[in-house]
Amino acid sequence: MKNVLTIAGSDSCGGAGIQADLKTFSALGTYGMSAITAVTAQNTTGVFGVRELEVEMVAAQINCIFEDIEVHAVKIGMVSGSEIIETISKCLLENRARNIVVDPVMVSKSKYKLLRPEACKALVRVLLPLADVVTPNIPEAEELVKGTIKTVEEMKQAAREIYGLGARHVLVKGGHLAGEAVDVLYDGDRMLLFEGPRIATQNTHGTGCTFSSAIAAYLARGYAMTEAIGAAKEYISTAIAHSLALGRGVGPTHHFYALYKKAGLNDD
Numbered sequence: 001m002k003n004v005l006t007i008a009g010s011d012s013c014g015g016a017g018i019q020a021d022l023k024t025f026s027a028l029g030t031y032g033m034s035a036i037t038a039v040t041a042q043n044t045t046g047v048f049g050v051r052e053l054e055v056e057m058v059a060a061q062i063n064c065i066f067e068d069i070e071v072h073a074v075k076i077g078m079v080s081g082s083e084i085i086e087t088i089s090k091c092l093l094e095n096r097a098r099n100i101v102v103d104p105v106m107v108s109k110s111k112y113k114l115l116r117p118e119a120c121k122a123l124v125r126v127l128l129p130l131a132d133v134v135t136p137n138i139p140e141a142e143e144l145v146k147g148t149i150k151t152v153e154e155m156k157q158a159a160r161e162i163y164g165l166g167a168r169h170v171l172v173k174g175g176h177l178a179g180e181a182v183d184v185l186y187d188g189d190r191m192l193l194f195e196g197p198r199i200a201t202q203n204t205h206g207t208g209c210t211f212s213s214a215i216a217a218y219l220a221r222g223y224a225m226t227e228a229i230g231a232a233k234e235y236i237s238t239a240i241a242h243s244l245a246l247g248r249g250v251g252p253t254h255h256f257y258a259l260y261k262k263a264g265l266n267d268d
């Protein structure tokens with residue numbers, strides 16, 4: 001069994017954050033562990049409150065895990081503020097963490113700020129150099145390059161610029177553009193496209209969390225980066241294709257579709 005750690009925020013409605021990450025780890029045959037950075041009161045219609053954890057508690061969670069259990073990959077999601085960012089970096093360096101996937105979570109689909117605006121610089125300076133891959137969506141990539149992105153060509157240009165900030169691979173996700181769901185990967189040398197059909201659904205709560213966790217799970221299982229992203233793209237596409245119309249807003253993706261079908265269960 002390969003073990004994967006998520007360092008992220010809790011989403012009370014279970015569609016994004018820690019909860020999406022752990023479901024993804026399980027669905028992909030890995031053992032999931034978590035260090036919670038913040039608790040959000042959240043449902044499919046929005047985010048209604050956030051409480052950050054004390055940095056000592058964030059550090060204690062991470063250190064406890066590394067002291068006791070081998071960690072084959074780490075996914076970093078919502079980090080909330082600069083102090084938490086510095087703490088995570090220190091812990092991961094001290095514990096020689098490997099296969100680090102950084103999802104630079106900034107704003108929720110419902111437009112709530114999940115990263116303090118002043119913490120963006122710390123995220124770039126401290127977390128990007130640790131990242132084997134960083135996975136910004138279009139608004140996050142726009143914030144990182146301080147420009148607008150409307151085409152795949154502009155996604156490629158942004159990937160080049162973000163690579164210059166220190167991550168070993170940059171995956172700019174095209175979920176927020178119209179047309180096919182195209183993601184662009186740059187490794188400092190090659191530019192690769194990962195294409196999937198755009199699925200007509202409003203239920204895309206937690207797609208970014210799920211995708212980055214799937215990449216971490218496949219890296220933990222020993223896949224090379226390009227193969228891990230390809231397999232994760234297939235996983236997120238299936239999870240979106242069978243997403244759940246839960247709640248009154250943007251519903252979550254379906255992590256266990258194949259298992260449900262095998263067990264003869266219905267989504268209702």
Ligand SMILES: Nc1ncnc2c1ncn2[C@@H]1O[C@H](COP(=O)(O)OP(=O)(O)OP(=O)(O)O)[C@@H](O)[C@H]1O
Nearest residue numbers: 137173174175176181197198199206207208209211
């Ligand atoms: N409607 C869709 N159909 C098919 N693929 C999609 C759709 N929406 C997003 N994707 C894909 O899902 C993955 C996650 O990308 P997306 O840009 O949605 O992440 P995100 O905005 O970070 O999500 P989050 O809501 O968790 O912040 C990417 O591979 C993207 O191409």
Ligand SMILES: Cc1ncc(CO)c(N)n1
Nearest residue numbers: 009010011016017078108
């Ligand atoms: C806790 C949490 N992390 C990430 C996201 C992604 O948007 C979210 N909605 N909530």
